[in-house]
Amino acid sequence: MSLIHGLHFKNIRGDLLGGLTAAVVALPLALAFGVSSGAGAIAGLYGAIFVGLFAALFGGTPSQVSGPTGPMTVVMASVFTQFVAIDPQSGPLYAFTVVIMGGLLQMSFGLLKLGKYVTLVPFPVISGFMTGIGLIIILLELGPMFGFPGASSAEMALREVPLYLREADSAALLLGSMTLAIVMFCPRKVSAIIPPTLLALVIGTLIYQLFHGERNLAVIGDIPTGLPALVMPAFSMEILSEMFLAALMLAVLGSIDSLLTSLVADNMTKSHHDSDRELIGQGIGNVFAGMFGGLPGAGATMRTVVNIKAGGSTPLAGAFHAVVLSGILLGAAPLAENIPHAVLAGILLKVGLDIIDWRFLQRLHRAPLFVSGLMLLVLVLTVMVDLVTAVFVGVFIANVVTVKRLSDNQLDSIRVIDSHAGNDEGLTERERQLLAETKGRVVLYQFDGPISYAAAKGLSTKLEGLRPHDALLMDFSRVPLIDVSTALAIEDMILEAQQVGRDVHLIGLNPIVNDILKRLRILDLVPVNNCHKQRSKALEMAHSMVFRDEPN
Incomplete structure (x- = not known):
């Protein structure tokens, strides 16, 4: 078994172009995910670099590009808020330690050869889960879209909606709406040249800089330049069980997210990924991300698709994507300091809309009652309780019903x-x-x-x-x-x-x-x-x- 799965140098031009294109797409998303998580824009960039590099080098899907994703950011935001509330001083260290623990769990999943079981989660559970995550992202970004600080939870955001509507900042709302419109309705001829997210980021920031006058909106602020410092893991026996549960949540979600993207890559490239190796690679990436203060990541569908369409087919593309982002971090990070939160909110609203399973929602009334009910139950639990509870309850109910049906068939035979x-x-x-x-x-x-x-x-x-x-x-x-x-x-x-x-x-x-x-x-x-x-x-x-x- 070769050290780097699928690596060859027969497609260098395609891989470099694919990696460059993926990096251009990843940049605004990494910044937006970092701000949304509460860990800061720089954490998003660090996560994109470390997860993107190590998952490419040690993963099992050659054409996949990894980094912070919407679902992983939702979990990380919850983790960050939870541990900062417990201990404002050491909370961030606990949160990044959880990322390291999650990466180690993912590696153990791969070493135990559990990859083939991860994607066996029933479709109604995945549909309700992903739709719930999409709704969480939308709810969390409503605050910045209307000129308010982001809410700490979807439930709190729901309670604040009347306030957002009553006291909206017109400048923030206009800027965020314009950003969302550019991302959603960018002509194909233009998007073929420049990714809509990057175009919206640049236009939104320039308009704010030129016309904001005395209307100062919340912006990203200072972004450290240079190489990241090592974050030493921190533990507390009093909250060790909470840390392990949060790490398990990250590991399970990251594994599902990555392997579903691997299936998309397989379908596009007519190849077959190595599930267990992919989990090991993703785990290594998340360990390094946590060690250097980065967001956890997973296989990113949008970046993977862009990479493949641009010609990328080997791990060289994912690694080059990380190198390009590193160059941007070292040389151009200050340019991102004045990006308004409202612009990032507009971009993330589109991410949330894309995650929602619209295809199944349109057919929900035609599906069997049990399937529809299970999907809606998982959706509600995802938004109102937490992601782990939603997945475990959904899988448990689906398996109990499946086992009952199988046993009835066995008895009939x-x-x-x-x-x-x-x-x-x-x-x-x-x-x-x-x-x-x-x-x-x-x-x-x-x-x-x-x-x-x-x-x-x-x-x-x-x-x-x-x-x-x-x-x-x-x-x-x-x-x-x-x-x-x-x-x-x-x-x-x-x-x-x-x-x-x-x-x-x-x-x-x-x-x-x-x-x-x-x-x-x-x-x-x-x-x-x-x-x-x-x-x-x-x-x-x-x-x-x-x-x-x-x-x-």
Whole structure:
């Protein structure tokens, strides 16, 4: 396995152009995300540089460009506010330590090869989650858009909406609205030359500088130049559990965000990413971002798409994007100090609108009630509670319902065959004859497919209501595997049958099923002669045992 996945130098021109274009797109977003998070514009730039560089070098999606994203910024804003409120002096250190911890968790996800499971989150959960994040971004940016400081939470922003509308700063609102209009309605011919976000940033800032007069709006302010200083991790045992939970939230969200973007990149490049390697690369990037006071990041869909369209296809593009941003930081950071918050708010409002799953919302009324309800529940929990609760509750409900449906299907596929059931399809003529001659005194219990723990409790109900019988044959010929719960349910069936004097026969146990029944000592309950490889042999033996005491 090569150190840098997918690296080659056959596409240097395309990679450099793709990286440059991605950096131009990333710059205004990094500044805006930094300001929105509460950590400052410089934190956004540091995050774009470190996550962008290390995720490109050590990740598993060659064409992906990484950096701060809307969802990650929402979480970081919450983390920053939470720990600064706990300790105003050490709070920022705790917040960046959480970023480091989140990166380490992401690396562990990759090392444990959990990448293939991350994207198995059900679609209604992802849709509600992303729509909720989009709404949070919009709500948080309403304050700066109307000339007020940003709210610390979506709930607080909702409460402040009447105040925003009543006492709006007309200059800020006009500037923010103009910025939003440029980003949304920029002609394609123009956007092909310069990214709309950068164009809106430049025009909005220039207009403010030329015409603001004495109307001073909130601006980014001082941006440090030069190389970032190392941020030493800080811990407090009193809040360690809160730090771990916040880190887990960042790690899970960053992993989902990155791997969904990897799927987009795969679709565009007709390639296949390495999920586990991508998580390791993203984790390394977030560790370094936290160590140098940067925002956490993930695979960024917009920057990745722009990179691919401009010709980027290898990790060189993502790394060059970080180098370009580093050059801007070292040489041109002071130029960004006078960017108004209202301009950044206009840009982020468009980001929030883009994150909302409009495609599914338009079809919400046509979707099954459960799907629509789950999506809306996750959306509300995301906005009003927190992101981790929303995802965990959504996944739990979706999995419970899915397991229930699968167990119902499994139970429906199980047949109880006797001479009176009329459901003996699949049996040979000889097997039908043997079963019919017993006149209901032999019952064939035929499993079909894997049997999960959810179906275990329903196994014995299939036998309820049958006429009294002398022998129970359990056919496992079509069962590839069972779990412990199912094995214990089978044990109960065997014991119940034997308590009323019935002979029990097991048929067609493959090595996997045989092993688990043997390990749990369930096979000890059944005589060795009553374990058969073929169904016909079991029927012959059960037939002879039923009639052994009757005269010829």
